[in-house]
Amino acid sequence: MSLTLNHYLIFSTLLFMVSLGGIFANRRNILVVLMSLELLLLSVNTNFIAFSKFIGDVDGQVFVFFILTVAAAEAAIGLAILVMLYRNKKSLDVDDINELEG
Amino acid sequence: MSPELLIQILFYLFGALAIGSGMAVVSVRNTVYSALFLVFCFFNVAILWMLLEAEFLAIILVLVYVGAVMVLFLFVIMMLDIKKVTKSQFKSGYTKAALLIAAAMLVELMMLFGYRMKSQLPADELIRQGESYSNVTEIGMTLFTDYVYAFEVAAVILLVAIVAAIMLTIRKRPENKQIDASKQIHVNPADRFRVVSMDAEKGNGEES
Numbered sequence: 001m002s003l004t005l006n007h008y009l010i011f012s013t014l015l016f017m018v019s020l021g022g023i024f025a026n027r028r029n030i031l032v033v034l035m036s037l038e039l040l041l042l043s044v045n046t047n048f049i050a051f052s053k054f055i056g057d058v059d060g061q062v063f064v065f066f067i068l069t070v071a072a073a074e075a076a077i078g079l080a081i082l083v084m085l086y087r088n089k090k091s092l093d094v095d096d097i098n099e100l101e102g
Numbered sequence: 103m104s105p106e107l108l109i110q111i112l113f114y115l116f117g118a119l120a121i122g123s124g125m126a127v128v129s130v131r132n133t134v135y136s137a138l139f140l141v142f143c144f145f146n147v148a149i150l151w152m153l154l155e156a157e158f159l160a161i162i163l164v165l166v167y168v169g170a171v172m173v174l175f176l177f178v179i180m181m182l183d184i185k186k187v188t189k190s191q192f193k194s195g196y197t198k199a200a201l202l203i204a205a206a207m208l209v210e211l212m213m214l215f216g217y218r219m220k221s222q223l224p225a226d227e228l229i230r231q232g233e234s235y236s237n238v239t240e241i242g243m244t245l246f247t248d249y250v251y252a253f254e255v256a257a258v259i260l261l262v263a264i265v266a267a268i269m270l271t272i273r274k275r276p277e278n279k280q281i282d283a284s285k286q287i288h289v290n291p292a293d294r295f296r297v298v299s300m301d302a303e304k305g306n307g308e309e310s
Contacts, residue, residue, distance in 0.1 A: 002106055002227045003113055008154070009215045009223075011117045015124055015147075017208040022128025024200035031133050031179060035140050038171070039124055042147055042163075049156045054224050058240050062249050064159055065241070068166060069256040073263035075171045079178045080270035086182050 008050035015043035027094040030085070034078050041071045113153055120146035133184060137175050144168050155231060158238045 019039035026032040045064045052060025082092070089096055123143040130136045144167050151160035215223075245253055 003110060003153075004227055005223050006215060006220065007113065008150075010212065011121070011150070013208065013211045013215060014121050017204055017211070018121060018124045018128065020207070021201050021204040022124075024204060025197050026128060027197075029133060031175070031182075032128065032136055035136060035175065036128055038140065038167075039127060039143065042144070045159075046147060046150065049151055049154055049159060053154045053156060053228055054226075056229065058244050059248075061156055061159055061237075061241055062244050064156075065162070065245065066249075066252060066256055068159075068162060070259060072166060072171055073259050075174065076263045076267045077270070079174060080267040083178060083181070083271050092182070092184065 005050055005054040008046060012043040012046040012050070015046070016040060019043065028092070030082055030092050030094055033094070034075065034082070037078075038071065038075065041067060109153060113150065116146045116149045116153075120150065133179050134176070137172060137179060140175075141168050141172050144172070154228065156237060158241050 019036040022036035022039070023033055026036065045067055048060045048064045048067070052058060052064075085097065086092060120143050123139045123146065126139040127136050127143060130139060144163060148160040148163045151157075151163065
């Protein structure tokens, strides 16, 4: 029994669910939520690369390149917003950001 | 030891390490440790991508993610100076329900990949390329021919991210002697400089 596409799919499912659970469980600290988002994108990228390699089409890897670009931009802007939030509120708790309640 | 067995051992070893360090990222109390575990997880996943023969992306992951994005994360963590270590929220009832939903999604996805879709997925193993094959060349050819427009859009996205991040975090200091450019442009010359016509004055008391 050798490594097939299924192995990689199950690996990325496990990683995806670990990071999704991290987003659910870490509402006290937005920094960890942002890091869980990076992990989420990483598992999706693993899926893309596995499909691209096993099907034999390079387009999936090009798409991963673009996802990495957008994720880097997202991390930069997210951290900038986080710094602004900490300057104004002195807290990283998600529950403290409730001024825009409708 | 056959190379096939070695590849399997590497896959299971680094896959387990990646998932374990992913669990550590979301459950460790100290945020700095969390970021460092994330770096470790990136390294392990880069090795898995190497096993898939996606060399270019594996190196990009280490260079860009570990070298730039995670360093940015660590800078921000140390700049924010979080003193009190927050307690983890795994105990609260709301979180328990959310984790239960995540576990249910996990079981469903595993069943989907393990049983339902098994006949539709390509079951053969990875076709190993020859020595003359270059992953970078192939990605580069596709990137700069079929996807050149998307490539330029990605460059613009990065530019927007730079401008947005700088504008959000720039801090105006009160002692700064900066000049407001728009105020400077809208100055009317007549407010500042006036030409007065007046008679010539006599000399300082001397007889001519």
